[in-house]
Amino acid sequence: MSELAHGADGPIPAAEVPEMELPHPHGWWTTYVFSQDAKVIGIQYSLTALAIGMVALVLSWLMRLQLGFPGTFSFIDPQAYYQFITMHGMIMVVYLLTALFLGGFGNYLIPLMLGARDMVFPFVNMLSYWIYLLAVLVLVASFFVPGGPTGAGWTLYPPQAILTGTPGRDWGIVLMLVSLCLFIAGFTMGGLNYVVTVLQARTRGMTLMRMPLTIWGILTATVMALLAFPALFVGAVMLLLDRVLGTSFFMPTLVEMGQQLRYGGGSPILFQHLFWFFGHPEVYIVALPAFGIVSDLISTHARRNIFGYRMMVWAIVVIGALSFVVWAHHMYVSGMHPWFGFFFATTTLIIAIPTAIKVYNWLLTLWHGNIHLNVPMLFALGFIVTFVNGGLTGLFLGNVVVDVPLSDTMFVVAHFHMVMGVAPVMVIFGGMYHWYPKVTGRMLDSAMGKVHFWVTFLGAYAIFFPMHYLGLLGVPRRYYEIGETSFVPASAHDLNAFISVVALVVGAAQMLFLFNLIWSLWHGKDAGPNPWRATTLEWQTPETPPGHGNWGRELPVVYRWAYDYAVPGVEQDFVPQNQPLPPRAQVAKGDATP
């Protein structure tokens, strides 16, 4: 234990970090629009992601209206319904969650938490955002082209995705694939930046094992994304060629509506392998930053060191590595060779072990803590409950034979919404309540925050927990309407209506959050530099909000790990990472806020 960084005094004489030259802005445009400051880029990413997320929210309302009250809304026909679910899914997974965690939180926090002045390639970083924005605009454009957006489901499985029985076959699917390629290109620019910055631009004393877990989560997720997204990229390009040029990468001989098509010899399952080789790591690309951020929220607001820091780091890295060998658990009933089932079920259930360790360590951080139920902490607790719930149902779906009856049912929808929808969104909200004071200098209103939390948490749980039972019953997913069957009782329709009503309410609660974001800009309580009395470097900046270059004249020097809360012998219950020695001399004064 002695080699661990916590408690260690004195900076580790790491390589001198050279001062970087910053591209200083000249005027309004380069300060706020074409900015090369990672903080501004992070805010741009976050606002764009929230805006497109609002589109996804409205789409979810529309699909819930159809499911809860089938036939009531005549403008929702099957084509429109499938377009709604497709766009909702793709927006949430890629354009909101990935962009917000890595582009938003990553940009804002990486340089600040590591004591760097900025990302190492500021221009490429700026380019990354503008290409992301272009990808979003191309995606949005597909709502306005003839035939509308694609309705192929977010998985875009061929042959269906590019045949005429699927809505948006003419333009929608083309724009979707182009938009994904743009997104990946833009992400790669940002992602290389994040990785190089973490590895090369940490300030003196900030060893890897002193980094906050937020950074570990974002770093690992970024490395994974850089390895996983190319699979989606080639899949998208090949599908685009099949659609536009008539190649047959994924297209076997087939007869569509009585017509022999000119395709032949391709493999639809190949696309599924490419898609899920990206798609499963993608789950953890979203989850790992959430794991990291929530660790820091829990530690800060429970005023206690994170429990088992080294285990937490290793768990993040092991989960990241394992997540590349579990992808085909999405394909147990795809028709691939059945022997793969043994391998992928085993790897999938093994990944539960490091994940469980993380949950235990969050709980053990709360244990013997000094828990302040601030809004970020409430969201962190909500994350634990929804993540554990969704993670445990993953043990059903990962266990190959149990998956057989449940696959493609509402059980799957409930599972992945709980584990990679609700849980990461809880962390996004928690993170926003936590860092808003640093970004703006003002606190978000906590009364509004508490209403927002309870409605969102209890509402989301009431939506997705009962939904598992619709799946057990046998209700398939991606059904415009269940119609007449012998096995779905009338009460299931009542449950669907209930879920829809709650979904409308939970959606409305997000408007309160948006209002809070704007209202608090002017009316929020003044935050001061370190309102949560946190140890990490971003709270120790000379200015709040931090200026361009973050640190004034001198870079901070790091003397300790990120979790020195309630250190014995130190009266103040936290010791910032850049504080050389426990301030024994100041104990008598009691207040050592810098």
Add this chain to the structure above:
Amino acid sequence: MIVALIFVLVAVGSVVFHLLSPWWWTPIASNWTYIDATITMTFWITGGVFVAVVLFLAYCVFRFRAVPGGRATYEPENKRLEVWLTVATALGVAAMLAPGLFVWSRYISVPAHATEIEVVGQQWRWSYRLPGPDGRLGAVETRLIGPDNPLGLVPGDAAGQDDIIIEAEDLHLPIGRPVKVLLRSIDVLHDFYVPEFRAKMDMVPGSVTYFWFTPTRTGTFDVLCAELCGSGHSMMRSRVMVQTAADYQAWLEGQRSFAQLANRK
């Protein structure tokens, strides 16, 4: 403390919902009771973990809430506790994985005497093909599909002449006889899904997939498509009638073979 209480209610409420919910799986009609048993066991293990975690969380929120002058305990690591928890988790995971893999090996080992039948999916309907008296299904080719030959049978293949073709009608199966269901699609992905049979598998154009089961209960069951296949996905329906051997034979007499259908033209 109200926050802790709400978390307790979430845990207890979930269990109560599970026990009282009227929404449970539809009664099984195949041999795959093993699958149901594995699900039940997984429910017990995961349910126990969920309740334990949430109750412990609620306990911490209540017991270690911030009070004036309160202070956390500084304890970066506890190796014994961490190892102990890891081992316990690994055991729990193994307890679910082992039976899961055992049942999977049953699921993919088709009995040698199973009758082969074929299900063909297309946007948005189901067709079926049963082997005739020779007990074998004839060869098919997607290129041959046309108005006169909707399933694409190879006309020159003797084994296919007596195959029973069922279009736009219910599939009938005799009770108690294992069937290997060969799955074929002629356009996009589909999935032959009968909730009461528990088993299912995607149908992939360009290849033939399969699963097997033994019907154990007579009755009429809905066939649904479980893999998104375009805008008619939810309307792609059919039915399976599981019958006694005598009833099944009577039904079979009335069906037409490929050769009979071809001659009619």
